[in-house]
Amino acid sequence: xxxRNAAMLNDRxxxxxxxxxxxxxxxxxxxxxxxxxxxxxxxxxxxxLSIHDPLRREARFSAIAHETSxxxxxxxxxxxxxxxxxxxxxxxxxxxxxxxxIAYVGAxxxxxxxxxxxxxKPRGWHDALGLHLAKSASRYSILSVVGPLAKGAFGxxxxxxxxxxxxxxxxxxxxxxxxxxxxxxxxxxxxxxxLLTVGIVLTDAQxxxxxxxxxxxxxxxxxxxxxxxxxxxxxxxxxxGDALRAAIATASGGGVLAMPRSxxxxxxxxxxxxxxxAWVLPLDAGLRSELAAPFAASVAVFVxxxxxxxxxxxxxxxxxxxxxxxxxxxxxxxxxxxxxxxIADVLGLSLPTVKTHLARLFDKTGAHGQAALMRLAVSALAxxxxxxxxxxxxxxxxx
Numbered sequence: 001x002x003x004r005n006a007a008m009l010n011d012r013x014x015x016x017x018x019x020x021x022x023x024x025x026x027x028x029x030x031x032x033x034x035x036x037x038x039x040x041x042x043x044x045x046x047x048x049l050s051i052h053d054p055l056r057r058e059a060r061f062s063a064i065a066h067e068t069s070x071x072x073x074x075x076x077x078x079x080x081x082x083x084x085x086x087x088x089x090x091x092x093x094x095x096x097x098x099x100x101x102i103a104y105v106g107a108x109x110x111x112x113x114x115x116x117x118x119x120x121k122p123r124g125w126h127d128a129l130g131l132h133l134a135k136s137a138s139r140y141s142i143l144s145v146v147g148p149l150a151k152g153a154f155g156x157x158x159x160x161x162x163x164x165x166x167x168x169x170x171x172x173x174x175x176x177x178x179x180x181x182x183x184x185x186x187x188x189x190x191x192x193x194x195l196l197t198v199g200i201v202l203t204d205a206q207x208x209x210x211x212x213x214x215x216x217x218x219x220x221x222x223x224x225x226x227x228x229x230x231x232x233x234x235x236x237x238x239x240x241g242d243a244l245r246a247a248i249a250t251a252s253g254g255g256v257l258a259m260p261r262s263x264x265x266x267x268x269x270x271x272x273x274x275x276x277x278a279w280v281l282p283l284d285a286g287l288r289s290e291l292a293a294p295f296a297a298s299v300a301v302f303v304x305x306x307x308x309x310x311x312x313x314x315x316x317x318x319x320x321x322x323x324x325x326x327x328x329x330x331x332x333x334x335x336x337x338x339x340x341x342x343i344a345d346v347l348g349l350s351l352p353t354v355k356t357h358l359a360r361l362f363d364k365t366g367a368h369g370q371a372a373l374m375r376l377a378v379s380a381l382a383x384x385x386x387x388x389x390x391x392x393x394x395x396x397x398x399x
Contacts, residue, residue, distance in 0.1 A: 017041060018168050025172040031063035038165065039065060042129065042158040044145035049169075052090060053139045054314055054332070057082045062141075080119045082336060083346050085110060086130065088328050090140030091315040093132045096166040098159040101128040104325060107153065112348025120146075127153045131162050133170050136281075138314075143169055199226075199303035205252035207232045207245050210297040219303055225270035226278075226303060233301065240268055244301075247280040252298045265316030274305040277316050321364045330357040335377040340370075 020034045031049070039047040048064040059081050061073065081087065085105045093099055102110050110116055110127075120126065131143040145162065147154055199216035203209055208231050212220065219226050227234055233248070235241040243266055268276040281300050318328055333343045344354045358370065367373035 018165070021165065021168045021172045028063070032065050032067075035063060035065040038143070038162075039145045042145055042154070042162050043151055044129070044147045044154075045125070047143065047145045049133075049141070049143055051139055051141045052081075052087060054088045054091065055138055057087070076119070080115055083113070083115050083333070085113050085115055085329055085347065086128070088314060088318070088325065088332065089130055090132060090135060090142065091318050091328070092325055093130075095132055095135060096163060096170075098129055098131045098163045098166075100154045100159060101130070102153045104130075105329075106326075109326075109348055114346045114348065117348075121149070124149050126151065129154050129159060129162055131166055131169070133166065135315075201226075201233055201301045201303065202297035203233050203248055203299050203301065205249060205298050207234070207248045207299075209233050216303060219276070222273075224272045225268045225276045235268055236271060237269055240266070244268075244278070244280075248299045248301070251280045251282045265319055267316065267320040268303070275320070276303055276305060277320065278303045279316055323361070323364060327357045327361055327364075330354055331361060331373075331377050334358075334370075334374055337374075 017034075017037055020030065020037065024030045024034050035047040035049070039045060046065045049062045050064075051060045051062065052058070053060075058077055061068075086099075086101050089099060089104060092104075105113070111121075120128075125146045126149040127147045129145040129147070131145075132140060133143060134141045143162075143165075199219050200213050201209060201216045201220075202211040209228065216226075220228055223236060225236060227236055229241075233244065235244055247266060265277070265279045268278050270276055279302055281302070282298070314328075317323070323331065329347060330343055333346060338346065340354045340358065341351060343349075344351045347354070358373065361367070361373055362369070365373065365376055367376050
């Protein structure tokens with residue numbers, strides 16, 4: 001099956017599909033028809049392109065194969081995005097990686113979840129394929145293909161066939177600005193302004209330091225986590241230093257829609273005090289102007305202590321504590337103020353299973369008790385502008 005799907009690129013029909021993808025970059029009105037063709041090519045019934053923000057629990061659609069109203073989008077964001085079991089897939093998947101909802105979540109948990117029962121099942125949908133196209137520090141863009149209930153789960157062959165379209169979709173999206181590169185850029189600029197109170201180091205492509213602010217200077221002087229190696233940014237731990245240099249090199253060659261695959265977020269162990277959280281962003285011309293950076297700077301490295309209570313990228317959080325996707329689903333709902341019993345109901349799990357996930361989270365994060373874990377979850381995974389007691393109004397299946 002996988003071999004047959006991989007060979008489809010040699011077939012004239014699939015070459016025509018690739019051509020249609022590029023046609024969309026010049027004529028965006030063609031996207032619904034092209035997305036429908038993409039869905040059909042892998043046995044799906046519909047497809048969409050969207051940008052997901054797990055921390056704000058939002059999904060914004062750039063294009064979709066079937067017609068939907070603004071009211072339907074609002075209903076989806078309000079009632080289903082907050083409980084979507086695959087919302088954090090961008091934290092775990094690489095660019096161009098394809099994953100199915102059933103494979104990511106697990107068949108039993110997926111079909112028992114309130115998200116599936118209330119949103120997928122009534123529409124006759126069963127599984128979904130997600131092709132991850134781009135990442136920023138807080139958001140990711142994705143092509144999603146949904147399959148009918150009669151088809152069952154997507155297989156490795158369909159995943160492989162869809163992955164072959166990834167580079168073409170990203171190039172077409174970049175040309176047409178379909179995935180709203182300006183919005184992603186604005187998101188980075190806003191993040192930069194917000195983060196100026198924490199450590200910021202600007203470097204060239206080789207990691208040579210061009211600028212650092214007062215907070216970063218303090219961290220570099222401390223030398224227990226980050227340090228300087230001559231004129232270059234490094235870390236006390238040699239392996240972390242290598243990872244940091246690799247992330248800087250990758251970021252320097254990319255842009256807003258070509259973020260580092262594994263170097264965006266880096267935990268930096270510290271010999272004393274709280275461990276550090278660092279993440280790396282490409283420094284484009286607009287950002288250089290905003291920060292009055294030296295001309296040689298091409299990369300920005302943001303650093304702060306993990307004990308800081310302000311939100312930081314979820315990808316960094318899950319990497320730092322080695323949190324699994326299943327544990328993350330529980331933690332995301334805990335951050336919304338749900339009790340273990342409510343979480344079990346929403347995810348379609350037994351209460352003992354939820355408690356097992358919580359016990360593992362206690363062990364990994366060092367949180368002593370549910371209250372401490374919830375404080376950590378809210379500080380790390382809740383958007384800064386969200387009211388402390390704001391909770392989504394979740395519909396019951398069929399309502």
